[in-house]
Amino acid sequence: MGHHRKALRTTAVGAVSATLIAGGVLGTAPAAQAATNDVRFVDIAGEGGTVLKANVITPAGADGSRTYPLLVLPTSWGLPQVEYVAQAQKLANSGYVVLSYNVRGFWQSGGEIEVAGPPDIADARKVIDWALAHTPADARNVGMAGVSYGAGISLLTAAQDKRVKAVAALSGWADLIDSIYSGRTQHVQAAALLDGASLVTGRQSAELREIFDNLYASDLSREQDMVNWGKKRSAATYVDQLNKNGAAVMMANAWGDTVFSPNQYADFYEKLTGPKRLEFRPGDHAIPELTGLLGLPNDVWTDTERWFDHYLKGEANGIDKELPVRLKSRSTGGYEGYPDWKSVGATRKKLALSGTTTIHTNVDSGANGGIVLLSSILDQIAKLPPVASIPLLPRAWAAVWQSEKYATAQQVRGTAELHTTVTPTKESGTLVAYLYDVGPLGLGKLVSNAPYTFHGQTPGKPFGVDLELYSTAYDVPAGHRLALVVDTVDPLYIEHNPSGARLTFSSPSNDPSYVSIPLREQ
Numbered sequence: 001m002g003h004h005r006k007a008l009r010t011t012a013v014g015a016v017s018a019t020l021i022a023g024g025v026l027g028t029a030p031a032a033q034a035a036t037n038d039v040r041f042v043d044i045a046g047e048g049g050t051v052l053k054a055n056v057i058t059p060a061g062a063d064g065s066r067t068y069p070l071l072v073l074p075t076s077w078g079l080p081q082v083e084y085v086a087q088a089q090k091l092a093n094s095g096y097v098v099l100s101y102n103v104r105g106f107w108q109s110g111g112e113i114e115v116a117g118p119p120d121i122a123d124a125r126k127v128i129d130w131a132l133a134h135t136p137a138d139a140r141n142v143g144m145a146g147v148s149y150g151a152g153i154s155l156l157t158a159a160q161d162k163r164v165k166a167v168a169a170l171s172g173w174a175d176l177i178d179s180i181y182s183g184r185t186q187h188v189q190a191a192a193l194l195d196g197a198s199l200v201t202g203r204q205s206a207e208l209r210e211i212f213d214n215l216y217a218s219d220l221s222r223e224q225d226m227v228n229w230g231k232k233r234s235a236a237t238y239v240d241q242l243n244k245n246g247a248a249v250m251m252a253n254a255w256g257d258t259v260f261s262p263n264q265y266a267d268f269y270e271k272l273t274g275p276k277r278l279e280f281r282p283g284d285h286a287i288p289e290l291t292g293l294l295g296l297p298n299d300v301w302t303d304t305e306r307w308f309d310h311y312l313k314g315e316a317n318g319i320d321k322e323l324p325v326r327l328k329s330r331s332t333g334g335y336e337g338y339p340d341w342k343s344v345g346a347t348r349k350k351l352a353l354s355g356t357t358t359i360h361t362n363v364d365s366g367a368n369g370g371i372v373l374l375s376s377i378l379d380q381i382a383k384l385p386p387v388a389s390i391p392l393l394p395r396a397w398a399a400v401w402q403s404e405k406y407a408t409a410q411q412v413r414g415t416a417e418l419h420t421t422v423t424p425t426k427e428s429g430t431l432v433a434y435l436y437d438v439g440p441l442g443l444g445k446l447v448s449n450a451p452y453t454f455h456g457q458t459p460g461k462p463f464g465v466d467l468e469l470y471s472t473a474y475d476v477p478a479g480h481r482l483a484l485v486v487d488t489v490d491p492l493y494i495e496h497n498p499s500g501a502r503l504t505f506s507s508p509s510n511d512p513s514y515v516s517i518p519l520r521e522q
Helices: 002-034 081-093 118-134 149-160 176-180 188-201 206-217 220-232 235-245 262-271 299-311 374-382
Strands: 039-045 051-057 068-074 097-101 137-147 164-170 248-254 276-281 325-328 335-338 347-352 357-360 387-389 399-402 410-414 417-424 429-438 443-454 463-468 472-476 481-487 502-506 514-519
Touching: 039 081, 039 118, 051 081, 051 118, 068 081, 068 118, 068 149, 081 097, 081 299, 097 118, 118 137, 118 149, 137 149, 137 299, 149 164, 149 235, 149 248, 164 299, 176 188, 176 220, 176 262, 188 206, 206 220, 235 262, 248 262, 248 299, 262 276, 276 299, 417 429, 417 443, 429 514, 443 463, 443 472, 443 481
Parallel strands: 068 097, 068 137, 137 164, 164 248, 248 276, 276 325
Antiparallel strands: 039 051, 051 097, 325 335, 347 514, 357 502, 387 443, 399 481, 410 472, 410 514, 417 463, 417 502, 417 514, 429 443, 429 481
């Protein structure tokens, strides 16, 4: 664990720096514009009288003679209340009362950070109460939206408050545990990003500090406590209530989101029964929305406004008639539409993982998922995902399987699935699977990855592993191969391999190993 703690400290420092830079950009650029606009800064009494710092923008000329749809925007993790001013002004100009507030525990708002716990949802409901009492807001047409933390709070509030008729949840979570603990593996860089930012910009509750400490310490005796804590803060737990309330839900996320993976959003989307829309684009956490927060043209915010225009204003703008699953490939510039998530990658091709391969643990083979935020941003901007030379990967620490060269381009769409048999020499262990696009010179570009941790296995006894890799949209050029690589160490994750452990991968005749690749029909 020593190298993980060192990596954690380094990542936390970088995370705090990145957050403060983002806060500075978001806090000055929109605010400068807002100086000429009618922005009213107010204090709102949240749950238990906790003061929430907020700002309100009303449509020009609003004189109380009519009401307007209300949009409530909770802030992102670690960002100040002016985060949404540019978009709020735009929405107010088109006829909305827009109220943004700093969630409890951050910046000048009171209280401690509850991580979308019951006090946060109670706060959101009191903010709606305040807006209906003090602005020309229409109680029949209330919407909520937010980026990241604000997205999670918006979804949870819609499940608890029938007044919320529409939601736009951008770069958020529906399942908190499946986000930072998927594959029963701690996503240490993502946790450090959240931890570091909250230490600088907010006040952690004792419960939150304990959750972070237990996460880093890999304390299995407290694992169920962490899972229960996360379930209470996940919209997936309350999906039946949300469906009963009938809110129209739009969700958008990035393929490379290293904090909240696209998989948990796609799974949640499939469980929604009301009006819904799902959008995925290249990038990392909260990056697709960033230019919109700076007041620049932005597809995510354009669709957000269209969503509210239809479901709160009743405008016949056609958004309800469009194919509701909207994807943008990491490789091409165009959008693709699908009737539902299961239609994405409806065709599947299996890559057989034949033979028996044994690898040693505790060493990073050179295959890894990159660096939180940075790697996916480089992929979005310059088409430069993490790379590895597949022929040079040391086979002592990396298991490698490759397909034949593809005669035609392969459009990977959706969730690749690994099925294999593992025989460990110790009762615990971690493996990380990577799917690579391999060019003629053997250079592999990362298509997807995912970690998997096991505990309590019998040494020497084989067991089955089924692992979903992170969903993606990536085009493999003709003449290239796909490669599946498995190793045991990745800086993104905490690993649980005892010193000297080995993992053997096999493909029994009655249960062959494979990776199932989802492909777009052509």
